[in-house]
Amino acid sequence: MNRAFFPVVTSFFVAVLALSSVAYAADAPKAGPAKADPAKGEALYTNGDAARNITACVSCHGAAGASTISTNPKLGGQHAAYIHKQLTNFQGADRNNPIMSPLAKLLTDDEMKNIAAYLDAQAAKPGAARNKDTLDLGKKIYRGGIAEKSVPACAGCHSPNGAGIPAQFPRIGGQHQDYTVAELTNFRSGVRKNGPMMTTIAKDMSDDEIKAVADYIAGLK
Ligand code: HEC
Numbered sequence: 001m002n003r004a005f006f007p008v009v010t011s012f013f014v015a016v017l018a019l020s021s022v023a024y025a026a027d028a029p030k031a032g033p034a035k036a037d038p039a040k041g042e043a044l045y046t047n048g049d050a051a052r053n054i055t056a057c058v059s060c061h062g063a064a065g066a067s068t069i070s071t072n073p074k075l076g077g078q079h080a081a082y083i084h085k086q087l088t089n090f091q092g093a094d095r096n097n098p099i100m101s102p103l104a105k106l107l108t109d110d111e112m113k114n115i116a117a118y119l120d121a122q123a124a125k126p127g128a129a130r131n132k133d134t135l136d137l138g139k140k141i142y143r144g145g146i147a148e149k150s151v152p153a154c155a156g157c158h159s160p161n162g163a164g165i166p167a168q169f170p171r172i173g174g175q176h177q178d179y180t181v182a183e184l185t186n187f188r189s190g191v192r193k194n195g196p197m198m199t200t201i202a203k204d205m206s207d208d209e210i211k212a213v214a215d216y217i218a219g220l221k
């Protein structure tokens with residue numbers, strides 16, 4: 001081969017390499033796993049996939065995640081990272097539920113991310129408190145905790161209006177009281193093991209305190 005050709009070819013490749021690493025650096029924040037596709041998430045949420053035994057989520061969690069059944073959580077407006085975490089936890093032993101665990105095991109990671117992105121983009125459906133008699137107690141616990149039991153204020157993490165903080169603390173405001181009571185009870189008993197902070201917080205709460213705070217939370221917006 002012509003010796004004079006080498007340096008030319010080499011410097012050409014060096015130049016291309018240098019250029020492509022600049023391009024890569026510029027793209028770096030967007031690199032990594034494929035971006036979630038909310039349209040695909042909506043299709044699976046709404047229609048399920050009969051061939052794979054995936055029940056349509058909408059049948060229990062309602063249109064756009066606005067569940068009207070008090071034991072099925074509202075999912076609209078919930079943070080994508082939290083939804084993805086829960087579906088992953090249902091696949092393992094940390095969150096066991098006879099309905100959701102078998103169903104979550106049928107979903108791929110991409111499908112969970114797509115559904116999570118779809119639900120995150122939906123409006124959160126407001127709820128309402130039902131029990132005037134416990135509203136003051138519920139509000140006190142939510143905003144100030146229970147000092148004598150070292151229960152911290154819920155507002156500190158879930159924010160004063162219950163909207164939570166994306167990627168850290170779930171939205172709980174407006175949620176059905178029956179569902180919230182069930183989850184606090186599950187954290188307390190250890191049935192739900194995927195939120196160690198919540199296990200510590202719920203462990204000394206009485207049934208009445210749980211009911212009161214859950215009812216107050218249902219009316220938060
Ligand atoms: C037959 C009814 C039913 C169907 C169908 C169903 N779910 Fe659920 N889902 C529930 C119930 C009940 C719970 C509460 C489980 C618990 O207490 O741990 C739940 C909980 C969840 C949670 C946890 C919410 C939270 O706030 O922590 C997510 C996320 C979820 N479902 C997503 C889905 C998705 C996605 C689908 C469709 C692939 C689906 N669900 C289909 C009944 C259902």
Ligand code: HEC
Binds near residue numbers: 141158170171183201
């Ligand atoms: C130190 C922060 C912190 C405080 C304070 C806190 N939480 Fe939480 N909470 C969390 C985290 C983190 C999760 C998510 C756990 C997981 O990943 O499953 C959570 C989850 C929950 C859930 C489950 C939501 C769902 O959709 O299933 C409920 C209900 C809840 N918290 C209620 C409360 C109440 C009521 C209080 C006050 C008595 C409270 N939390 C105080 C951090 C906190």
